[in-house]
Amino acid sequence: MPAAMIRPGLCRVEQIMGTAITLDLADDLPPARLHELADEVFAWMREVDARFSTYKEDSEVCRFDRGEVLLSEASTDLRFVLEACADLWGATDGFFDAYATGRLDPSGFVKGWAAQVASDRLLAAGAANHCVNAGGDVRVRGFSPAGEPWRIGIRHPWDAMATCLVLAGTDLAVATSGVYERGRHVLDPRRGAPAGGLRSVTVVGSDLGVADAYATAALAMGAGGIGWLDRLGDHTHAVVTDDARQFHSTALPLTV
Amino acid sequence: MRRALFAITGLAASTTALVVLKGSPGTTQVAQNLPTAQPVNPTGQVVDPSADPAVGPTGAAPKPSVTAGAPSSSPKPTRTTARPSGTKTTAKAPSAPRTTTKPPQSTTRRVTGPPVDTAKGYGYVQVQIVVSGSKIIEATTLALPSGGESDIHSGDVRDTYNGTGGEVVQKQSANLNTVSGATETSIAYKSSLRSAIEQAF
Numbered sequence: 001m002p003a004a005m006i007r008p009g010l011c012r013v014e015q016i017m018g019t020a021i022t023l024d025l026a027d028d029l030p031p032a033r034l035h036e037l038a039d040e041v042f043a044w045m046r047e048v049d050a051r052f053s054t055y056k057e058d059s060e061v062c063r064f065d066r067g068e069v070l071l072s073e074a075s076t077d078l079r080f081v082l083e084a085c086a087d088l089w090g091a092t093d094g095f096f097d098a099y100a101t102g103r104l105d106p107s108g109f110v111k112g113w114a115a116q117v118a119s120d121r122l123l124a125a126g127a128a129n130h131c132v133n134a135g136g137d138v139r140v141r142g143f144s145p146a147g148e149p150w151r152i153g154i155r156h157p158w159d160a161m162a163t164c165l166v167l168a169g170t171d172l173a174v175a176t177s178g179v180y181e182r183g184r185h186v187l188d189p190r191r192g193a194p195a196g197g198l199r200s201v202t203v204v205g206s207d208l209g210v211a212d213a214y215a216t217a218a219l220a221m222g223a224g225g226i227g228w229l230d231r232l233g234d235h236t237h238a239v240v241t242d243d244a245r246q247f248h249s250t251a252l253p254l255t256v
Numbered sequence: 257m258r259r260a261l262f263a264i265t266g267l268a269a270s271t272t273a274l275v276v277l278k279g280s281p282g283t284t285q286v287a288q289n290l291p292t293a294q295p296v297n298p299t300g301q302v303v304d305p306s307a308d309p310a311v312g313p314t315g316a317a318p319k320p321s322v323t324a325g326a327p328s329s330s331p332k333p334t335r336t337t338a339r340p341s342g343t344k345t346t347a348k349a350p351s352a353p354r355t356t357t358k359p360p361q362s363t364t365r366r367v368t369g370p371p372v373d374t375a376k377g378y379g380y381v382q383v384q385i386v387v388s389g390s391k392i393i394e395a396t397t398l399a400l401p402s403g404g405e406s407d408i409h410s411g412d413v414r415d416t417y418n419g420t421g422g423e424v425v426q427k428q429s430a431n432l433n434t435v436s437g438a439t440e441t442s443i444a445y446k447s448s449l450r451s452a453i454e455q456a457f
Binding site for chain 2: 137140154162202237240244256
């Protein structure tokens, strides 16, 4: 495809955090500068993974959970994440719960937050046109390599190869939580049982960490999550129910 | 004041929990007695196939296999929702899956779930999936709530809902830069296909 050859910018995919991180830089910068920016982004994502992974016994999160690190000794990032998770617990009526599994697991916030920070840093570094996709959580800014608003598909909950909605925008954080890949892994923290009723929840806002947590929370709420999302003034949403019905905000930035 | 707030919140939460807990076994029973106790929809599908299809958006074609599937469906219906992974009214189809651009799968099978009560009086849902290995590569809805029952559902949501929707989820794709989806495990994601798609743009 010749268009891909002459497009400005850089696209790179790396496996970090047990998922694929895709970075698409659309600014027409010198190749050396683009690679430098990409290196910084992926170094940051690896740093987050090392510090926040619940699968790594020596991560700061695990050491903090075991009581080996005191809150006063924790890194600024960990303290920020713990505070954000506490705020989100309140904002979601307890449905976003970093302790839902019985031990500290802030993953529902960390992945989106890490991508958000990466995007913020790119903007500050003068790369105002980019797309960061951390395992399905997407932060876009500016324009795509084609010079148009970024086009973001939302995965079809029953067909991994299809999308069910297409969004377009120049400043969007899009997070999707679904039960289709890991099964019903999202627990309703109030019942301690898997949540039911919703198959997939997409939340669109300005901060990817918050959008990610809201999507997880709404999924845990089940059918009641639709009304909860509807009452959020500063976020839009799209929901697919277990009976394959689709609901979305009228203000959702849809395109065709 | 604060204490009162907590009390009210607590009361609301426990009421919700009660309703939820109470709701599940009750509806399970409805699904269990489906062929006898709730003859409205199943008989509508089985005995009088010509009655519904005009109304149904998908033309919920009642099939003979549906009739066979319904009574034998799960001695213990675990879920009242439309999980395709439900029971096995398997009908092996050696034919390749349709509408995929992927290379032909070696072992695909078609699995039809039983008609499942949506548990809130909105009607029945029946899903057929095409499985390749341990993966669902396609899901088709054979039956969905239609007509009056569907209206109850949509209307129920719309009473308080400001958004739009209630329609059956469709497939849409065109010229994407990226895809948002729940991909928390690496296994599915590592299948280079998706990375390839994203790298292509």
